[in-house]
Amino acid sequence: MNQTCTVAQLAQHVGGTVVGDGAHVVSACHGLEDADAVHVSFVANAKYGKHLDTTRAGVVLVAPGTHKTVHRAADLPPLALIEVKDPYYAFQQAVVLLHGFRRQPAAGISPLAVVDTSAVIGADVYVGAYAVVAAGVTIGAGSVIYPHVAIMEQARIGANCILYPHVTVYDACVLGDRVILHSGCVIGSDGYGFATHAGAHHKIPQVGNVILEDDVELGGNTVIQRAVTESTIIGKGSKLGDCVVIGHNTHVGPHNLFVSQVGLAGSATTGKYVVIGGQSGIGGHMMLGDGVQVAARSGVLGDVPAGMQVAGTPAVELKLARRVAMQQLTLPDLVKRIRELEDKVEKLSAAGPSA
Numbered sequence: 001m002n003q004t005c006t007v008a009q010l011a012q013h014v015g016g017t018v019v020g021d022g023a024h025v026v027s028a029c030h031g032l033e034d035a036d037a038v039h040v041s042f043v044a045n046a047k048y049g050k051h052l053d054t055t056r057a058g059v060v061l062v063a064p065g066t067h068k069t070v071h072r073a074a075d076l077p078p079l080a081l082i083e084v085k086d087p088y089y090a091f092q093q094a095v096v097l098l099h100g101f102r103r104q105p106a107a108g109i110s111p112l113a114v115v116d117t118s119a120v121i122g123a124d125v126y127v128g129a130y131a132v133v134a135a136g137v138t139i140g141a142g143s144v145i146y147p148h149v150a151i152m153e154q155a156r157i158g159a160n161c162i163l164y165p166h167v168t169v170y171d172a173c174v175l176g177d178r179v180i181l182h183s184g185c186v187i188g189s190d191g192y193g194f195a196t197h198a199g200a201h202h203k204i205p206q207v208g209n210v211i212l213e214d215d216v217e218l219g220g221n222t223v224i225q226r227a228v229t230e231s232t233i234i235g236k237g238s239k240l241g242d243c244v245v246i247g248h249n250t251h252v253g254p255h256n257l258f259v260s261q262v263g264l265a266g267s268a269t270t271g272k273y274v275v276i277g278g279q280s281g282i283g284g285h286m287m288l289g290d291g292v293q294v295a296a297r298s299g300v301l302g303d304v305p306a307g308m309q310v311a312g313t314p315a316v317e318l319k320l321a322r323r324v325a326m327q328q329l330t331l332p333d334l335v336k337r338i339r340e341l342e343d344k345v346e347k348l349s350a351a352g353p354s355a
Contacts, residue, residue, distance in 0.1 A: 002028050002099055003098050003100075004026065004027040005027075006024065006025055006026075007020070007021060007022045007024045007025075007058070007059045007080050008023065010040065010094060011082045011084075013094075014082065014084055014090035014093045014094065015084060015085075015090075016061065016084030016090060017082065018081070018082055019067040019080070019081040020078060020079060020080030020081055021078065021080050024058055024059065024080055025038075026040050026058040026059055026098070028040070029041070029099065030057070032051045032055050032057060032060065033051055035055060035056060035058070036057070036058070037057075037058045037077065040061065040098065041055065041057040041059075041060050041061070041091075042087045042094075043060060043061070043066070043087060044063075044088040049062075049069065052069075052079065052081075053072055055079065056076070057079070058080065059081065059082055060079065060080075060081055060082070061081075061082050061084055061087040061090045061091050061094065062081050062083055062087055063083065063085075064083045064084070064085065067083065104144045105128065105144060107123075107124040108126060108127075109121070109125070109126075110128050110129040110130075110131070113127045113128065113131045113132070113133070114130075114131070115127060116133060116134055118135045119133045119138070119139070120138040120139070121139050122139055122140045122141035122143065122159065123142070124141055125139050125140075125141065125143050125145070126144045127139075127145045128145060128146045128149070128165075129147045130148050131146070131147055131149045132149070132150045132151065134151060134153045134154075134171075135153050135154070136154040137151050137152075137154065137155050137156070137157070138156045138157065139151075139157040139161075140157060140159030140160070141160070142159055143157055143158070143160060143161040144161070144162045144163065145157075145163050146163060146164050147165050148165045149165065149166070149168070149169075150167075152168075152170050152188075153171045153172070155169045155170070155172060155174070155175075156173075157169070157179075158178070158214070161175055161179045162180045162181070165183050166184050167182075167184070167185045168185070168186050168187065170186075170189060170210075171209075172188070172209045173187050173188040173211070173212075173226065174209065174212070175187070175216075176212060176215070176236070177214045177215070178214055178215050179214070180217040181218050182217075182218060183220050183221075184220045184222075185219075185220070185221065185222050185224075186223045187212065188209060188224065188225075189223060189225055189226065190203075190226060191206045191227065191232075191247060191266060192225065192248065193228050193266075206226045206227065207228065207229055208228055208231055208248070209226050209227065209231050210224045210227070210231065210232045210233075210234075211231045211233045211234070213236040213238075214236050215236060216234050216235075216236070216237070216239070216240075217239045218234075218240045219240060219244065219260060220242045222241070222242065222243060222244040222245070223244075224246045225248040225250075227248050227249045230249065232246060232247075232250050232251075233250075234246070234252045235253045235256065237254055237255040238252055238253070238255060238256040238257070239256075240256075240258045240262070241259045241260035241262070241278070242260040242261070243260055243261045244258050244261065244262045244263070245263045245264070246263075247264055247267070247284065248266045249266050250266060250268045250269070251268075251269045251270070252270050253274060254273075255272055256272075256274045257274075257276070258275075258276045259278035259296065261279045262279070265283050265285075265286075266285075267285045269287045269288070270282075270287075270288040270292070271289045271290035271291070271292065271306060272290045272291070273290060273291050274288050274290070274291065274292045274294075275293045275294070276294040277297070277298065278296045280294050280295070280296060280299070280300070281298075282294075282300045283299075283301050283302075286301070286302065286304075287303040288300070288304045289303075289304060289305050289307065289308070290306040291306055291307045292307070292308055292309075293308075293310070293318075294309075294311070294315065295310065295311035295315075297313075298312055299313030301314040302314070312324065312325075
């Protein structure tokens, strides 16, 4: 059941300033266009600001000074605003306050789970039906292991982790605290390592592991390959979307954001706060510096210095990529003009020197 609060209480919670009726009561969060009087909504992108004139939300989280731009019709209810420096983060706080996080199962080990006697299970851990916890595994206090999860030999799971159904953690891999793995994640499968000799591809044993540091979250069906030697590492606080593939020996820095269907080839390295758009590929042994941003569907084939924004395949600096994209739109006309000029040249040549 959702919580309720007044607009004034919500403003205090998110560190904002009320413009309007602070006594109004709200109980849920909703999108701006379809919200009604019980709902909290937000505007973090200026292009949606026009909806403030028509929304029926109970309160909207907005940037400071926004109230000066609102022009509502007389037949609409008054609009309460909470002006706050970061409306999107404030909305996150509102969602947590009013809705909370997904409820997890109560602690306990299902009689249908298979837990090796040598496994060390911390306090208040849940292990669901048909989950398999192999020899030498450790699971930290408060972690949740959903049904059909497989945790292989000597793997270590930190405290307060959540592993959703059909997650597989291979042998010797290490998860920090508060790691969340959504359904279908594979942690520590063999890296794509083969030595080609005399026309045959010979498998190289992948003898390293994977380390997911604290507060990492991985979307469904994401795969992190184990290292050939040493460790493939996903840095603290990084969030990876669905169907992301991270190659062996890759080091992903702290607090990275990778949108769905990103691929990093083996031994790539990223710095802090790197953002990679969906369906982008990063070549092997590439280095992306701190704060790099890669646009969606880009192909990065070389190192990218800190702070640069890149786009395209091969990826180039964003401003250049935009210019190239705009020039591509003129190619049909350019081709037409070239053909017309070629026709003129041919006619002049056929006419001879006296033409």
